[in-house]
């Protein structure tokens with residue numbers, strides 16, 4: 326499934342944003358608290374790389390396409406937050422450049438996106454499911470889906486067409502992306518189509534619209550496993566930075582002009598000297614005029 330909006334990166338503009346920046350001392354205190362927690366798990370020689378002092382951070386206010394205004398810190402003052410990559414929820418996966426995770430309760434449902442890349446694999450072991458059905462399943466359904474024995478599944482990280490990362494379960498432990506998806510037997514697919522058509526006819530609310538469309542696509546494709554598309558739970562909350570405003574260094578810097586280092590080129594110095602000599606000549610002429618008038 327492709328979405329024409331996917332991959333289009335709105336460019337952010339520098340402009341004045343409504344509202345005031347937070348008090349600098351509060352932001353500094355928040356950073357210090359966050360950083361001292363973080364440093365507990367990092368050897369001190371690595372602090373400059375993974376948990377730096379606050380004096381290298383620059384403050385920005387940003388506005389997102391959900392209209393929220395947030396304050397962000399960057400490790401320099403020349404690359405705005407809209408040209409950087411931020412992480413998803415918590416310490417999650419990197420989002421595409423310029424996106425920020427901003428959760429709203431009324432966000433849209435997770436849309437289905439094509440899988441465009443297979444990444445890391447991990448195995449997870451699960452104990453056998455309990456015999457008693459959980460609250461969300463009746464006894465018959467539980468008997469069908471219950472894992473009677475302990476089992477291990479392979480999970481693959483996948484990048485979706487929107488640039489977000491999700492995880493999918495492989496059909497078995499030996500499966501590799503090069504194997505491609507396995508299709509269900511044609512007779513089984515035919516049977517499933519009939520069952521779904523009946524279920525949808527008797528209960529039009531059986532699945533939300535997007536879910537129903539996904540089911541239809543997968544049935545039409547022969548019920549592939551793993552499926553070539555996955556619902557993206559980041560898309561509804563990933564917002565683009567549309568504007569930003571500079572706030573200043575987290576620790577104020579001396580505003581004195583920086584010394585010229587390295588010294589200016591020879592041609593620059595020669596030009597400055599000629600200008601200074603011309604100015605001295607002009608002043609001498611003015612002074613001479615004064616003296617002549619006094620003499621008169």
Ligand SMILES: [Zn+2]
Pocket residue numbers: 389391392393427428429564
């Ligand atoms: Zn927001």
Ligand SMILES: [Zn+2]
Pocket residue numbers: 438485487488489557558559560
């Ligand atoms: Zn997404």
